[in-house]
Amino acid sequence: MIPIDFGADRARVARALETLVTRCLDGRGGAVYDAIRYSLTGEGKRLRAVLVLSAYRAAGGTGDVSDLAAAVEVVHAYSLVHDDLPCMDDDAMRRGRPTVHVVHGVAAATAAGMAMVPLAARAAADAALALGLDAEESSTIVRELMRASGAGGMIGGQLLDLEGEGRSLSLEELERVHRLKTGALIEASMALGGLAARAPAPLLEAFRRYGAAIGLAFQIADDVLDITATTDQLGKTAGKDVEYRKSTYPALLGVAGAKARAEALVQEACAGLQGQGALTPELEFLARFVVARRS
């Protein structure tokens, strides 16, 4: 596998995030704005954004969807801000920097997170408009991103996760948590790239399946890394799952079993795209990356 460098994509998304913050914050100052800006900058992998761009290109899109990709990153960043709060995972480090509430305070971090969902919705609506999509297509794009962000996606997963704390989940329950909490937004990233390129329904469906599969593989890899990697490598605190006795894939399947399950999901994701003639080198690389990454 030849590694693909998404540096140019990540730089474009970083610029799109800068523009989005500057435009949408209407030039206002204050703690909540500083917290939003802080959470959207820094060294993320930008996996979700890169998936939007790669799916768009795989569906034949030739325009610039970095604004739409940035909207997805806003939702993701919001979930990290709230996950790190003292009342949730209580984490002080993220992406190698102090977390938002450590720098800007808990009230500002909480409010910033709350403000980032409307920010993402505005950004997605603007991006759809700039791409020249019609009212129905734009509405579908906003709906897709918001569904992944809401009770049927990220929030639903977070609640299941909270409900499951302190007891052992079955493999089935754990998969359900992760499919919602992590998988929904990764699946939506693929769907959004496809929708922006007006992909036909069967291709969109293959994109969704790919996204759902690598989303779950990503979370399994996360669970494995929490055990096998160091805090320095991760840029966030390692070993928290064991400390909090959280149900994880390695706990249920062993490290080797968890890795094998992730590998099978990657195969499944790639095979589905191949069936649609849409397994570009980028999407193949990204599927392998989510399980092979070191942080």
Place this chain on the structure above:
Amino acid sequence: MIPIDFGADRARVARALETLVTRCLDGRGGAVYDAIRYSLTGEGKRLRAVLVLSAYRAAGGTGDVSDLAAAVEVVHAYSLVHDDLPCMDDDAMRRGRPTVHVVHGVAAATAAGMAMVPLAARAAADAALALGLDAEESSTIVRELMRASGAGGMIGGQLLDLEGEGRSLSLEELERVHRLKTGALIEASMALGGLAARAPAPLLEAFRRYGAAIGLAFQIADDVLDITATTDQLGKTAGKDVEYRKSTYPALLGVAGAKARAEALVQEACAGLQGQGALTPELEFLARFVVARRS
């Protein structure tokens, strides 16, 4: 002033909320869905929804904007759910019923609130589409609602409010809190009604000013009611502002002074609409209602 009964409007909005919940929740069950459903039903004044409908009619709209009005109520309901949480105002009663977290638990209530912003965004996008608006108009509608919900509106006001707790605010600071926390969504309700009817820019501007003025008057009336009304009359706990030593209009201006300020704002709101030939009996009644109400 002849009282106007918005019973038919409120019934239509209640039905729109039911449909929205049923459609957007994709038939899923669980605590967070129950909490969302609970928060969207019950006996609200539905002031914001009625403003959307009245502004739409005042601008000559003849269609049905109750779905759009329902989207605004979702944002408002979310703000109430979170305001009532133990970590915020810690209130056990709202609209004459136990609050969401009392019935469904704090975790579900928190998650429900988080899920209601994406729900509102989806609903607004769908409503714009159903009204036959084009991509730019739809995008403007989503953007309007989301701006009012975010850091430049409700959340920004909530943060200022939290920051101001425990110290005395000046009249200017207090007004800024309320213009964001309460005013932004009431202003947006008027703007959304206007946008849905494709109102020309000067009328939209008059709608906004009317919304901002009665929004502030509404909050002043709220402060006065917290002192003068009983818990039974309000359907929520009375006297909390004094208990929490919150800065309020009556504290700064006295009850009579606060009432006079609210009255002046109502005059200002009505005069602005009259200048545009848009002071319908409905909008005149609503402006007077926000200060004359008993709960």
